[in-house]
Amino acid sequence: MKKSNSFCCHCLIMVFFTCFLPASSQLTSDFYKTTCPNLLRIVRGEVQKAIKAETRMAASLLRLHFHDCFVNGCDASILLDGSDGEKFAFPNVNSARGFEVVDQIKSSVESACSGVVSCADILAIAARDSVLLSGGKTWPVVLGRRDGLVSNQTGANSALPGPTETLGNITAKFANVGLNITDVVSLSGGHTIGQARCITFSNRLSPADSTMDASMMSELQTLCNSSSDGNKTAPFDRNSVDAFDNHYFQNLLSAKGLLSSDQILFSSDGATTTTKSLVQSYSNNFDLFMADFANSMIKMGNISPLTGSSGEIRKNCRVVNS
Ligand code: HEM
Ligand SMILES: *[C@@H]1O[C@H](CO)[C@@H](O)[C@H](O)[C@H]1NC(C)=O
Numbered sequence: 343m344k345k346s347n348s349f350c351c352h353c354l355i356m357v358f359f360t361c362f363l364p365a366s367s368q369l370t371s372d373f374y375k376t377t378c379p380n381l382l383r384i385v386r387g388e389v390q391k392a393i394k395a396e397t398r399m400a401a402s403l404l405r406l407h408f409h410d411c412f413v414n415g416c417d418a419s420i421l422l423d424g425s426d427g428e429k430f431a432f433p434n435v436n437s438a439r440g441f442e443v444v445d446q447i448k449s450s451v452e453s454a455c456s457g458v459v460s461c462a463d464i465l466a467i468a469a470r471d472s473v474l475l476s477g478g479k480t481w482p483v484v485l486g487r488r489d490g491l492v493s494n495q496t497g498a499n500s501a502l503p504g505p506t507e508t509l510g511n512i513t514a515k516f517a518n519v520g521l522n523i524t525d526v527v528s529l530s531g532g533h534t535i536g537q538a539r540c541i542t543f544s545n546r547l548s549p550a551d552s553t554m555d556a557s558m559m560s561e562l563q564t565l566c567n568s569s570s571d572g573n574k575t576a577p578f579d580r581n582s583v584d585a586f587d588n589h590y591f592q593n594l595l596s597a598k599g600l601l602s603s604d605q606i607l608f609s610s611d612g613a614t615t616t617t618k619s620l621v622q623s624y625s626n627n628f629d630l631f632m633a634d635f636a637n638s639m640i641k642m643g644n645i646s647p648l649t650g651s652s653g654e655i656r657k658n659c660r661v662v663n664s
C-alpha cells in the first residue's frame with residue numbers, strides 16, 4: 343500500500359469515529375474479533391472466487407446489500423425464500439442475483455465459526471469487498487447486525503427507488519432511510535459496475551430521450567428493438583463495465599447515463615445545483631468520489647440494524663431458523 347492510501351484510510355476511519363458511531367447503533371468493526379477471527383479473510387476469499395468465475399457478480403453483490411438495507415433495514419430480509427417475500431417484489435424479481443454466492447460464503451463461514459455470523463453482516467462485507475476487488479477503495483465495515491424474521495414484499499415495492507422515478511421521489515425514498523442528496527449521488531456511482539435489462543431503460547428509447555447521446559441511443563434501440571428483448575442487458579458504464587472507477591459520472595457529463603434515474607442527476611429540470619456539482623466533482627476526482635461513497639455505504643449499512651437480542655443469527659440465509 344502506498345502512503346497516500348494509508349493516509350486516506352485514516353481519514354475514513356476518523357470520519358467514521360467522529361461523525362458516525364456516536365449518532366448510531368452498536369455496530370462495531372471488531373464485533374467478531376473473538377467469535378470468528380478469520381471472518382473477513384473467509385468472505386474476501388469467497389468473493390474473490392465468485393468474481394473470478396463471473397465478473398458481474400461484484401455488481402450483483404453490491405446491489406443485494408442496497409436492496410436489503412432499504413427494506414426493514416440491513417437484516418438480510420432480501421435473502422429469505424418465498425414467493426410472498428422481497429425476492430419477488432418488482433425491483434427484485436428476475437433481477438436481484440447472487441443468492442447462490444451468498445449461500446457459498448455462508449457455508450464457508452459456518453464451517454469456521456458455526457452459528458455466530460449473521461447473513462446481514464455477510465452482505466455488508468461482500469458489498470465492501472466487491473467494490474475493492476473491482477478496483478475501488480475499501481472502508482471499515484461495521485458489524486453486529488442480526489437477521490430479520492420477515493421479508494417485506496410490499497415494503498420492497500414501496501421503499502426501493504425505480505428507474506423512471508423523478509429525482510424528487512428518489513430523494514424522498516433515500517430521506518426515508520436517513521440518507522441525503524449527497525448519498526443519492528455518491529451511491530448512484532455504484533452504477534459504474536454491472537448491467538441493466540432493456541425493460542429498465544426502454545422508456546427512454548421511444549420516443550428518443552433527448553438527454554441521451556445519439557450513438558448510444560441507436561445502439562440501445564437496436565439491442566432492445568423488440569418487446570421480446572426485455573431481458574437483454576446493457577452495461578451501465580460502456581467504457582469499463584467491470585471497473586469500479588468514476589466513469590459513471592464522466593458518462594453523465596457526456597449524456598451517456600443508462601437509466602433515466604442516472605441521467606436526471608445531471609441533465610433534467612429536476613437536477614439541482616447540488617446534484618450537478620457533485621456529479622462534476624466526482625467526474626474529475628476519483629478519491630473524492632470514493633471517500634463520499636465509503637461514507638454513504640457506512641451510513642446505508644447502518645439503516646435500522648437489529649442488534650442485541652432482536653432477530654436471530656440465521657443458520658441458512660434463505661429461511662428463518664425453526
Ligand atoms: C438511486 C436510485 C437507484 C435506482 C433507481 C436504481 C435502479 C437500478 C436498476 C433498474 C438496475 C437494473 C436492474 C435490472 O436490470 O434488473 C440497477 C442495477 C444495479 N444497481 Fe441500482 N439503482 C439505484 C441505486 C443504486 C445504489 C444505491 C446502488 C449501490 C450502491 C446500486 C447498485 C446497482 C448495481 C451494482 C447494479 C447492477 C447489478 C448487476 O449487474 O447485477 N444502485 N439499479
Ligand atoms: C414493510 O415495509 C414498509 C416500508 O418500508 C414498512 O412501513 C412496514 O412497517 C413494513 N412491514 C413489516 C411487517 O415489517
Ligand SMILES: *[C@@H]1O[C@H](CO)[C@@H](O)[C@H](O)[C@H]1NC(C)=O
Nearest residue numbers: 504506507508509510511512
Ligand atoms: C412520485 O411520488 C408521488 C407521491 O407518492 C406519486 O404520486 C408520483 O406518481 C411519483 N412519481 C413518479 C414519477 O414515480
Ligand SMILES: *[C@@H]1O[C@H](CO)[C@@H](O)[C@H](O)[C@H]1NC(C)=O
Nearest residue numbers: 361522523524525616637641
Ligand atoms: C449529507 O450527509 C453527510 C454526512 O453523512 C454530509 O457530509 C453532507 O454534507 C450531507 N449533504 C448535504 C447536501 O447536506
Ligand SMILES: *[C@@H]1O[C@H](CO)[C@@H](O)[C@H](O)[C@H]1NC(C)=O
Nearest residue numbers: 560562563564565566567568
Ligand atoms: C426492429 O425490428 C424490426 C422487425 O421486428 C425491423 O424491421 C427493424 O429494422 C428493427 N429496427 C432496428 C433499429 O433494429
Ligand SMILES: *[C@@H]1O[C@H](CO)[C@@H](O)[C@H](O)[C@H]1NC(C)=O
Nearest residue numbers: 436541569570571572573574
Ligand atoms: C424475462 O425473463 C423472465 C424469467 O425467465 C420471464 O418470465 C419473462 O417473460 C422474460 N421477459 C421477456 C420480455 O422476455
